[in-house]
Amino acid sequence: MGSSELRSPALKLSIACPKLTPAASTFPAAASNYYQLDELLTEEENDLQMNVRQFMEKEVAPIIPKFWEKAEFPFILFQRWGYGCPGLSGTAHAMCFLEIARVDASIASFFLVQSCLAMLSIAQLGSEAQKEKYLRSLSKMHKALTEPNHGSDASSLSSTARKVPGGWILNGQKRWPANGSFADVFVVLACNTSNNQINGFIVNGGSPGLKISKIENKTSLRVVQNCDILLEDVFVPDDDRLPGANSFQDLVKLATDIGSFSRVIVAWISIGIAAGVYDACLRYLGERKQFGAPLAAFQLNQEKLVRMLGNIQAMWLLGWRLCKLHDSGRMTTGQASLGKAWITKQARETVALGRELLGGNGIVTDFHVGKAFCDMESIYTYEGSYEVNVLVAAREITGIASIRPTSRL
Ligand SMILES: Cc1cc2nc3c(=O)[nH]c(=O)nc-3n(C[C@H](O)[C@H](O)[C@H](O)COP(=O)(O)OP(=O)(O)OC[C@H]3O[C@@H](n4cnc5c(N)ncnc54)[C@H](O)[C@@H]3O)c2cc1C
Structure with a gap:
C-alpha cells in the first residue's frame, strides 16, 4: 500500500505499509461489523482499513506477542513501515488506528504519540523553520508533559526553563514519554523561571544532561518503551523554543x-x-x-x-x-x-x-x-x-x- 492521502484540516498522518509477504495469518477473522458499519465509510476509507488490516494480520500478529513478552520494540517492522505526514480525514485516521489496535495496542500507541501528540505540537506551536526541520524529517519524536509528581494536574508542572544568552537551561523530571529510549527529539514543557508561564522546547535525544531510563516491569503496552527522563542543566538553543507555547493558556x-x-x-x-x-x-x-x-x-x-x-x-x-x-x-x-x-x-x-x-x-x-x-x-x-x-x-x-x-x- 502506498501512503494514502485524504484531506484533513487539522490532522495529518501517513501509514505507508510495505508490500505484503505471503506469510500465513493465524489472527482470527474480523467479525464485529454486525450492523454493516462499513457502509458508513467512503470507498477510500474502506480500502485503507482493509490494507492496514491485511498488513497487521499477516505481518504483525505472528511476531508481536514475543516482543510484548520481552518488552522490546519491533524495530524490524519500522524499517519497512514508513510514517510521515500527508493528510487523512479523521475517519480514515480512525480506521487505521482501529485496525492497528485490533492486533496490537502498543503499535497504535507508538503512532499516536508520534503523530498526534509530538508532531502536531510542533505543527501548532512551532516556527516555520522548526516545522520545516522537524516535520519533514522522519525523526522519532515524543511529547514529555507528565512528571513523576504531576500527572492529571499538568498545570502544576515543576520542570523549569531559565533564560541564558543564546538559549535556555532546562531542569526537571518527566515520566512516561513513550519510546523515550530511542527518540530523536522530545517536545518538553517546562515553566519559564522569569514569568512562571509554561513554555515548550524541542530537546534533542542526545543533549548533554539528558538522562533517560526505561520504566521496567510494566504489565501493559509492554512493547512501548516508556521512560523516566531527568533534565540536568540541559541547554536548548533559542531556535528550539516553540514560539507558540508561552503560557498555560497556550x-x-x-x-x-x-x-x-x-x-x-x-x-x-x-x-x-x-x-x-x-x-x-x-x-x-x-x-x-x-x-x-x-x-x-x-x-x-x-x-x-x-x-x-x-x-x-x-x-x-x-x-x-x-x-x-x-x-x-x-x-x-x-x-x-x-x-x-x-x-x-x-x-x-x-x-x-x-x-x-x-x-x-x-x-x-x-x-x-x-x-x-x-x-x-x-x-x-x-x-x-x-x-x-x-x-x-x-x-x-x-x-x-x-x-x-x-x-x-
Ligand atoms: C502507557 C502510558 C503511556 C503514557 N505516555 C505518555 C506520554 O507519551 N507523554 C506524557 O506526557 N504522558 C504520558 N503518560 C502519562 C499519562 O498521561 C498519565 O498517566 C495520566 O495523565 C494520569 O496521570 P497519573 O498517572 O499521574 O495519575 P494521577 O494524576 O496521579 O491520578 C491518579 C488517579 O486519581 C484520579 N484523579 C486525578 N485527579 C482527579 C480529579 N481532579 N478528580 C477525580 N479524580 C482524579 C485519576 O483519574 C486516577 O484515577 C502515559 C501513561 C501511560 C500509562
Missing part, C-alpha cells in the same frame, strides 16, 4: 485543538482492542469444547458475546460521529472527552468479558486476549484518565468546573 488551546482529536483516536484504539478480543473469542468459543459441546453453545457465554458485540457497535457509532463532528470543525472539547471516557469504559468491560470467556487461556498471550486485556488498562488512563475526561465533559455541560478542589479540610 497549552489549554493545544489540548483543545490537538488533544481533543487525540482523545478521539485513543477511543478508536480501544474500539480496535475490543474488536480484536471479540474476534478471538468468537473463534475460540466455536473451537473449544466442554461438557461435550462447543463453549459457544452455552447460554451464559452467548450473553457475554452478545454484550461484547453490542458494546462494539455502540462504541463504533459514537466514535464515527465524533470523527464527523471533528472533520466539520464542530466537535467540542467536552464531546471528545465524553467519547474517550465512555468508549474506553465500554471497551474495558468488553475485554474483561473476553478474558472471562477464555478461562485460564485468557491470561496468557498466546490467545491474544490476555495481552489485549492488559493493554486496555493503559488506554483507560492515558490521554486523560477516565475520571478527568468525565470531569471535562461535566464542566462543559454544567458550566461548573470541579476538577480542582476549592477548599481543604
Whole structure:
C-alpha cells in the first residue's frame, strides 16, 4: 500500500505499509461489523482499513506477542513501515488506528504519540523553520508533559526553563514519554523561571544532561518503551523554543485543538482492542469444547458475546460521529472527552468479558486476549484518565468546573 492521502484540516498522518509477504495469518477473522458499519465509510476509507488490516494480520500478529513478552520494540517492522505526514480525514485516521489496535495496542500507541501528540505540537506551536526541520524529517519524536509528581494536574508542572544568552537551561523530571529510549527529539514543557508561564522546547535525544531510563516491569503496552527522563542543566538553543507555547493558556488551546482529536483516536484504539478480543473469542468459543459441546453453545457465554458485540457497535457509532463532528470543525472539547471516557469504559468491560470467556487461556498471550486485556488498562488512563475526561465533559455541560478542589479540610 502506498501512503494514502485524504484531506484533513487539522490532522495529518501517513501509514505507508510495505508490500505484503505471503506469510500465513493465524489472527482470527474480523467479525464485529454486525450492523454493516462499513457502509458508513467512503470507498477510500474502506480500502485503507482493509490494507492496514491485511498488513497487521499477516505481518504483525505472528511476531508481536514475543516482543510484548520481552518488552522490546519491533524495530524490524519500522524499517519497512514508513510514517510521515500527508493528510487523512479523521475517519480514515480512525480506521487505521482501529485496525492497528485490533492486533496490537502498543503499535497504535507508538503512532499516536508520534503523530498526534509530538508532531502536531510542533505543527501548532512551532516556527516555520522548526516545522520545516522537524516535520519533514522522519525523526522519532515524543511529547514529555507528565512528571513523576504531576500527572492529571499538568498545570502544576515543576520542570523549569531559565533564560541564558543564546538559549535556555532546562531542569526537571518527566515520566512516561513513550519510546523515550530511542527518540530523536522530545517536545518538553517546562515553566519559564522569569514569568512562571509554561513554555515548550524541542530537546534533542542526545543533549548533554539528558538522562533517560526505561520504566521496567510494566504489565501493559509492554512493547512501548516508556521512560523516566531527568533534565540536568540541559541547554536548548533559542531556535528550539516553540514560539507558540508561552503560557498555560497556550497549552489549554493545544489540548483543545490537538488533544481533543487525540482523545478521539485513543477511543478508536480501544474500539480496535475490543474488536480484536471479540474476534478471538468468537473463534475460540466455536473451537473449544466442554461438557461435550462447543463453549459457544452455552447460554451464559452467548450473553457475554452478545454484550461484547453490542458494546462494539455502540462504541463504533459514537466514535464515527465524533470523527464527523471533528472533520466539520464542530466537535467540542467536552464531546471528545465524553467519547474517550465512555468508549474506553465500554471497551474495558468488553475485554474483561473476553478474558472471562477464555478461562485460564485468557491470561496468557498466546490467545491474544490476555495481552489485549492488559493493554486496555493503559488506554483507560492515558490521554486523560477516565475520571478527568468525565470531569471535562461535566464542566462543559454544567458550566461548573470541579476538577480542582476549592477548599481543604
Ligand atoms: C502507557 C502510558 C503511556 C503514557 N505516555 C505518555 C506520554 O507519551 N507523554 C506524557 O506526557 N504522558 C504520558 N503518560 C502519562 C499519562 O498521561 C498519565 O498517566 C495520566 O495523565 C494520569 O496521570 P497519573 O498517572 O499521574 O495519575 P494521577 O494524576 O496521579 O491520578 C491518579 C488517579 O486519581 C484520579 N484523579 C486525578 N485527579 C482527579 C480529579 N481532579 N478528580 C477525580 N479524580 C482524579 C485519576 O483519574 C486516577 O484515577 C502515559 C501513561 C501511560 C500509562
